[in-house]
Amino acid sequence: MTLRMIEHPSPNHEPRPEGAVVEVLMLHYTGMRSGPEALARLCDPAAIVSSHYVVEEDGRVFRLVPEALKARHAGISHWRGHSALNATSIGIEIVNPGHEWGYRHFPAMQMAALADLCLEILARHPIPARNVVGHSDVAPDRKQDPGEFFDWQGLAANGIGLWPQRDGPAKGDPLALLGRIGYRTDLPLDVLITAFQRHWRPEEVNGLADAGTLARLQAVAALAEA
Ligand SMILES: [Zn+2]
Numbered sequence: 650m651t652l653r654m655i656e657h658p659s660p661n662h663e664p665r666p667e668g669a670v671v672e673v674l675m676l677h678y679t680g681m682r683s684g685p686e687a688l689a690r691l692c693d694p695a696a697i698v699s700s701h702y703v704v705e706e707d708g709r710v711f712r713l714v715p716e717a718l719k720a721r722h723a724g725i726s727h728w729r730g731h732s733a734l735n736a737t738s739i740g741i742e743i744v745n746p747g748h749e750w751g752y753r754h755f756p757a758m759q760m761a762a763l764a765d766l767c768l769e770i771l772a773r774h775p776i777p778a779r780n781v782v783g784h785s786d787v788a789p790d791r792k793q794d795p796g797e798f799f800d801w802q803g804l805a806a807n808g809i810g811l812w813p814q815r816d817g818p819a820k821g822d823p824l825a826l827l828g829r830i831g832y833r834t835d836l837p838l839d840v841l842i843t844a845f846q847r848h849w850r851p852e853e854v855n856g857l858a859d860a861g862t863l864a865r866l867q868a869v870a871a872l873a874e875a
Pocket of ligand 1: 794
């Protein structure tokens with residue numbers, strides 16, 4: 650599949666800090682009623698938000714900010730001991746109304762285009778699989794995107810991000826396991842578990858460190874440290 654890239658420049662960018670290396674790929678949903686509405690906001694100088702790319706539900710890909718520049722998508726964010734992740738990340742906004750406006754499944758055309766785009770980005774930058782994250786992973790107390798309908802497992806099957814082949818033992822300290830994966834650990838456990846479940850255990854997002862969640866935590870932690 651060939652990406653249909655549409656240039657749609659946003660003024661909301663800055664230089665990356667001197668010497669910054671792009672090592673995080675961050676996925677979002679737009680959380681607005683329509684794609685055009687989201688594009689307008691991400692290009693509005695008064696909104697001061699942006700992303701590098703927007704992927705529409707029909708698979709069209711819009712380029713808003715060149716990868717060499719810093720876009721404004723992450724906000725206050727933490728992963729694997731790093732913070733303020735706009736400086737070192739590439740952000741992709743995936744059109745979906747989100748939990749506020751009628752969360753729905755991501756169409757196959759959209760996911761296929763997203764996978765192609767991610768693979769191109771991963772070929773250009775030294776981004777480890779454990780640093781392919783959702784907004785909710787890096788801001789668990791503020792964000793829910795891209796959410797439990799997002800097919801992380803399918804992306805991983807295409808070589809994008811981590812997904813375990815089998816669960817680990819259902820034991821261990823959940824907070825320590827979350828920290829080994831990359832989550833900050835100074836938030837309430839149910840908030841962190843909910844973020845983990847949205848990404849790696851979407852079949853039941855309940856905020857509980859139950860046996861199934863512990864087993865999945867162990868498996869993802871092992872992969873993140875491999
Ligand atoms: Zn987001």
